[in-house]
Amino acid sequence: MTISRVALIGAGLAGLTCAHELAAAGVQVQLFDKSRGPGGRLSTRRSPAGPFDHGGADFAAVGSDFAQQVEQWTQAGWLARVDDTRHTGMGSMNALPRALAQGLPVQLEAEIAAIEPDSQGLWKLRAHQAVPGLAEQVFDAVVVAVPAEQAVPLLGAAPALADAVRPVRSDPTWTVMAAWPLPLPARSDRLRPATGPLREARRDDTRPGRERVAGVGCRWVLHATPDWSAHNLDAPPEQVLRRLLEAFSEALGVRLARPVHAVAHRWRYAQVPAPLSEPCGWDAALRIGACGDGWHGATGAEGVERAWLSARALAQRLLNG
Ligand SMILES: Cc1cc2nc3c(=O)[nH]c(=O)nc-3n(C[C@H](O)[C@H](O)[C@H](O)COP(=O)(O)OP(=O)(O)OC[C@H]3O[C@@H](n4cnc5c(N)ncnc54)[C@H](O)[C@@H]3O)c2cc1C
Structure with missing residues (x-):
């Protein structure tokens, strides 16, 4: 069967990239995402103290294909270098997914609950909320581009794929976004304490093209270690905030002034320490596929x-096919 119309669930980097490749080959695509904007974990949180890149905020390229792609995105003005090996979004991390989403049909605030067959052997999607026009749409194929743990319940119609994805475990990350009226006395813009709950503290406002906000001297993003995050997964956000700010103060060796803005965010599925050995999943008979960071890329990617x-x-x- 010729595949001419594909639904993609998830408009993070994987869903957007897959949609671009398919659209370039003449396939009609429709993306669905439960959030208010595209980008998934490459997201930027707006706040009165300015934007925070609170998910994946920069990345490296180990393979030549991806390095070439990163170079093209940089030439296009969507990415900027942070050092010899890493790139971030120009202005904010979500500059990249926002640029990739341009020209692609993305239905936002559409949380898909199930992939269901129609009477012609094609696929329909059911959402948790009312999504305009969804009931009338049918697709030849469906791509599931969401974190592995969230893919499993969506893959009820493709049990072999659900089984393939089920072993993937994502580490959680508790993250704090905080701003102070003056810059803090830090040795560098990126600290990685050897002990304690913090995996990394990263200054966010000095990165390429970041917005300056009156009365805000610096913005920092603090990420807890996977172990600490897992151990404190259900802790109240105020408690997490207090503990991670305390750890940051210890890492800096100073007593911190009161932040002008500080919130904690929990990433239940942040990063995959042990991806699957296959690059993606595709059930050719059912025409349902799965992709994302739970799958194998290149060694060390x-x-x-x-x-x-x-x-x-x-x-x-x-x-x-
Ligand atoms: C704190 C943190 C730090 C990180 N650091 C790094 C790093 O240093 N380097 C690096 O390379 N990577 C890092 N990452 C990981 C990186 O961000 C991800 O690997 C990558 O963005 C995954 O892209 P994706 O498209 O596979 O998934 P996602 O970005 O998660 O996209 C999935 C999309 O699916 C949507 N979705 C989920 N379920 C549904 C549903 N039922 N219906 C509709 N939509 C749905 C979500 O809203 C989301 O937009 C980090 C991530 C976090 C959170």
């Missing part, structure tokens, strides 16, 4: 590169 490689691999499989 981080999540962003894996998501991109996985999405491209799935697009190829889908186009080859």
Whole structure:
């Protein structure tokens, strides 16, 4: 069967990349995402103290294909270098997914609950909320581009794929976004304490093209370690905030002034420490596929590169039938 119309669930880097590859080959695509904007974990949180890149905020490229793609995105003005090996979004991390989403049909605030067959052997999607026009849409194929744990319940119609994805475990991350009226006395813009609950503290406002806000001297993003985050997964956000700010103060060796803004955010599924050995999943008989950072990319590739490689691999499989 010729695949001419594809639904993609998830408009993070994987869903957007897969949609681009398919659209470039003449396939009609429709993306659905439960959030208010595209980008998934490459997201930027707006606040009165300015924007915070509170998810994946920069990444490396280990393979030549992805390095070439990163170079093109940089030439296009969507990415900027942070050092010899890493890039971030120009202005904010979500500059990249926002640019990739341009020209693609993305239905936002559409949380898909199930993929269901219609009477003609095609696929329909059911959402948790009312989504205009969804009931009338049918698709030849469906791509599931969401974190593995969230893919499993969506893959009820493709049990072999659900089984393939089920072993993937994502580490959680508790994150704090905080701003102070003056810059803090830090040795560098990126601290990685050897002990304690913090994996990393990163200054956010000095990165390329970041917005300056009157009365705000610095913005920092603090990420807890996977172990601490897992151990405190259900802790109240105020308690997490207090503990991570305390740890930051210890790492800096100073007593912190009162922040002008400080909130905690929990990423239940942040990063995948042990991805699957396959690049993507594709059930050719059912015409349902899965991709994302839970799948294997290149040896040593981080999540962003894996998501991109996985999405491209799935697009190829889908186009080859
Ligand atoms: C704190 C943190 C730090 C990180 N650091 C790095 C790093 O240093 N380097 C690196 O390479 N990577 C890093 N990452 C990981 C990186 O961000 C991800 O690997 C990558 O963005 C994954 O892209 P994706 O498209 O596979 O998934 P996602 O970005 O998660 O996209 C999935 C999308 O699916 C949507 N969705 C989920 N369920 C549904 C549903 N039922 N219906 C509709 N939509 C749905 C979500 O809203 C989301 O937009 C980090 C992530 C976090 C959270």
